[in-house]
Amino acid sequence: MLKVGIIGAGRIGKVHAQSICNFVPNAQVKAIADPFMNADTQAWAKSLGIPVVTKDYQEILKDDEITAVLICSSTDTHSKISIEAIEAGKHVFCEKPIDHDVAKIEAVRKALEGKKLKYQVGFNRRFDHNFEAVREAVKAGKIGKPEIIKITSRDPEPPGIDYVKVSGGIFLDMTIHDFDMVRYLVDSDVEEVYVQSAVLVNPEIGEAGDVDTAIISLKMANGALAVIDNCRRSAYGYDQRAEVFGSLGMAACENDTPSTVKIAGSEGVSGEKPLYFFLDRYMQAYAKEITAFVDAVVNDTPVPCTQDDGLKAVLIGLAAKKSAEEHRPVKLSEIAQ
Amino acid sequence: MLKVGIIGAGRIGKVHAQSICNFVPNAQVKAIADPFMNADTQAWAKSLGIPVVTKDYQEILKDDEITAVLICSSTDTHSKISIEAIEAGKHVFCEKPIDHDVAKIEAVRKALEGKKLKYQVGFNRRFDHNFEAVREAVKAGKIGKPEIIKITSRDPEPPGIDYVKVSGGIFLDMTIHDFDMVRYLVDSDVEEVYVQSAVLVNPEIGEAGDVDTAIISLKMANGALAVIDNCRRSAYGYDQRAEVFGSLGMAACENDTPSTVKIAGSEGVSGEKPLYFFLDRYMQAYAKEITAFVDAVVNDTPVPCTQDDGLKAVLIGLAAKKSAEEHRPVKLSEIAQ
């Protein structure tokens, strides 16, 4: 039975705690820490049978029974706590991104060097049944050699302006998932990025120095071309689709819906919108993600999403930012230097 | 916190236990009983934190802390244990069917008379997201007055012959779910049944006095016509669809699939089969069903599927059996007498 500590009891920390309780029989949440721990969260933790509830995550790092930690705190603390946890000899699951600063991500890599510890980054979409099935089709050779990858990723509603200001910008905050996805779908790295972007949803986002709508062209190491389109607002809900086209065909996935019902009437035939909220769409993916981490720790197998994957998504994000600022294609090699 | 006892630790008893642990925060499984209780099941119960594990369900009935029981034992014991549980003052959730014998179902009704106890019958499909959405559309008036109801219900694989022999026949064992569904979708009773049936899948089923393929026509009290088609074997998996046509349109649902992926190639465009196994299709429905029962007990609200619903599905099943035997339309009033 793997004993797990969770650092950060916000929305995503709670999701992981719940997943472990419900779906991961060989793991147990021993402790959860949050500097803003309150009575509600304490009651929730108790209802899940989590024995230790604390404001100080150091308690978790010091607990010898706890062999793995989940870092679900705010982004600016990810790399620091990662290093502390590694030094305390814990396996780490870290929410994305490790950091927006390449040097800090590198510091995590160095901390891991020579240690026999697992470090998994939280790109939950890799565990979504639809994207997994596209990747499986690609890996199985059903579409031949990949040539065009297309990802649509649109949020139901834009975040608040306060969040936008500290988010690192759309490319590091939102598109970063899609950057990882494009690498995941065809098992290849990105070499060059070109961004076309605009402020079409909320002018305040522009005033905050960010954009809310973008089309990102990518050149992959395997020769394929890719394109991601993003918008911070989608009237019909969370839109998460992917398509991989290759020499022998195409694999594509659609959104999930609350039901398959279609209603035909004199005005047409109508069906349901996509699942509106990311937790609805990805709830199962979160459970599979944590199960995969626990399995990697317990069975000493590779994690499905590494520190290097976390780094690469950030590098692409930084290249995208530079492309948007300089209005030109940017090679990843320019960023890595 | 409602304390629940589960009688019967077979497949479905385990499903309900798991659902309560994972998804029903205001209930707790205190005990589980099964005459064939073995070490595996004991270990499983322990992993879920079920304190009492026993071979004797009387222990559950005697336990004053337990206010509600789930009867998941073999069909021939449902009515007997129902009555014992009611007499012990327990709220009851009983798997379908209550019995194949109308007199025994009536005995349960009589036992309930004058008692302030909830009695819910386990027609899990009522809680399926797709069927619920069809029913909601009908109730909301989106299709006008219902005129034609169509249900397709095909199992992936036929049961073993030993099971067929004690099953009560396809109409009481398999179609009974569809008989309940047709009533549920349009909130109306069945008045007359005509069956066309055949042995097309396995001749042994015929030798056992049963059929494996059937088309059942129904006349509803609200004037609508209905048709159910059944087969005990479907090469592409569990096929569970419904369509309600009315004066203003039609509401229809399709099967769920493991993913939305489509693969286009030189041979065509292919997608996934329906979820193959009934537990995959209805896992969420089972959780919602038990949640509904617990809510009805805790809040003293009506159960969503009553003893009378259980009776009516059996009456339709008996009419169907008679129709198949006598090769003529049979009115429900002939059975009720």
Added chain:
Amino acid sequence: MLKVGIIGAGRIGKVHAQSICNFVPNAQVKAIADPFMNADTQAWAKSLGIPVVTKDYQEILKDDEITAVLICSSTDTHSKISIEAIEAGKHVFCEKPIDHDVAKIEAVRKALEGKKLKYQVGFNRRFDHNFEAVREAVKAGKIGKPEIIKITSRDPEPPGIDYVKVSGGIFLDMTIHDFDMVRYLVDSDVEEVYVQSAVLVNPEIGEAGDVDTAIISLKMANGALAVIDNCRRSAYGYDQRAEVFGSLGMAACENDTPSTVKIAGSEGVSGEKPLYFFLDRYMQAYAKEITAFVDAVVNDTPVPCTQDDGLKAVLIGLAAKKSAEEHRPVKLSEIAQ
């Protein structure tokens, strides 16, 4: 170049004339006859380049250049004109049904005996791309041995009451197409019919002695079971679907729509209704039907839909009528006697 005469310049006669002009390069409409021939129809015929326009169809029968006739007159004249045309040595394409009276259909068969003439009955739906593809899948063995056939057939709007009164009833007027379809899809005859029917659309239809909604169960000679559901009114337009289920799988077709467009918005995702009008749905089928007739005549090959097919659909229709009247299953053998 086959010279064709068309008897009857109503809607369907015009459709066939247009099809021949546009799509059948090896045939020419030489003459068209209609007792109610008027200036408009004359102008229309001229615009198509039809040389002979007459009120008297005998002119067509006497014209030695004309080797084939299309009988598109009112139903009660089909058998009489068929026999006259056969006796005049013409190949015949006759709109469905040949007659409602079995004896009159038999008279046509007798007239054909010993003659080397083609006689095709106008079951246009056999030439629909969707139904053809279902049949091809069945013939190719893709679904194994057929076990359940389901046909949905619903008209957008009920006919006028005056038409209903002379129509022969829904089973001979509307369902007759579906009776032919069920035979066509699985290449097997119908042995027994049971009808459940109701007047749900328009009480005047009931007062005229007919019904407007029906579910018809059929037992096929190959052992399969079939079911047709009909309604004289469908709020979302012409609904024409079929499904064949068998030992290895299922082939099913959906309706055609004006476009593939889907519009996603805050209320859901909406698409187009089925093509509303039968001429929209079946325009291509009509052209293929007439092409097939011309090819059969020109190449002396079998017609795809024979006098016997015409007879059998009527026999099933008469059995259905009897079943509805006597409220019991009716064997085809009862009718054929």
Added chain:
Amino acid sequence: MLKVGIIGAGRIGKVHAQSICNFVPNAQVKAIADPFMNADTQAWAKSLGIPVVTKDYQEILKDDEITAVLICSSTDTHSKISIEAIEAGKHVFCEKPIDHDVAKIEAVRKALEGKKLKYQVGFNRRFDHNFEAVREAVKAGKIGKPEIIKITSRDPEPPGIDYVKVSGGIFLDMTIHDFDMVRYLVDSDVEEVYVQSAVLVNPEIGEAGDVDTAIISLKMANGALAVIDNCRRSAYGYDQRAEVFGSLGMAACENDTPSTVKIAGSEGVSGEKPLYFFLDRYMQAYAKEITAFVDAVVNDTPVPCTQDDGLKAVLIGLAAKKSAEEHRPVKLSEIAQ
């Protein structure tokens, strides 16, 4: 009755001739000219009732009865013959592109100045039922303000290398249709283009100085972003889709298929590929295109696709070419100069 002359009896000239004969009652093809006129084409023209067949298109220009000409000759003759036809007082329908050279397209514009002649450019896809329905949804405001436009356009098979060499390159030969489409769907001009391209299908295409796979990002005058993806080869046939996303939702269209049939079996559920050949997909669109031209001439109404539309698509194509060569975003204003 409008008398039409067709210049060029290749594949597309024949399509237009056939369309006029079958579907355009108020027009007649009086003459067809082709320098390579042969016996087969003469026989074909005769079967359609075209009176004049010639090798010399000047015969058509001199014929006073002919008021409109269709220019379906090789691309390099389009602008020259356009000007000659205009000077001869003919209305002109000219296949796309008018020319690859902006100066020559300008010369056509000048020739038209002050003349009361119609000049329509042959962007057939504007008349496709699916793209029309997307545009109608956008125009009707159903998706709000357009923000992202996505076009997928993939040919079933690459053209021969000889054709590639004279084609003007993928952007002027193939993508030009998509450049027009993006303008058509949202009624806005393109301001800037960025191209990412590769040779992934056939290295000979690269040796000929062209590419076969591309992702083209566009910035629209209305502020929207657009992206087109192209490939010269698609294993599953002609792939022609569009999606417009806006502030209130999304309108998207799928490909047409030969039938709606789905076959479910143990391996999955399979449907048909898109219509493989462009003439299958766009046959109805060609008929509507020519009907629209004839209507514009006969009723003196604006043509739906002007000389200016033809020019703009070429300008975008030239900008795309420059972007691919210089590996940077290119503004349309750089080309127009």
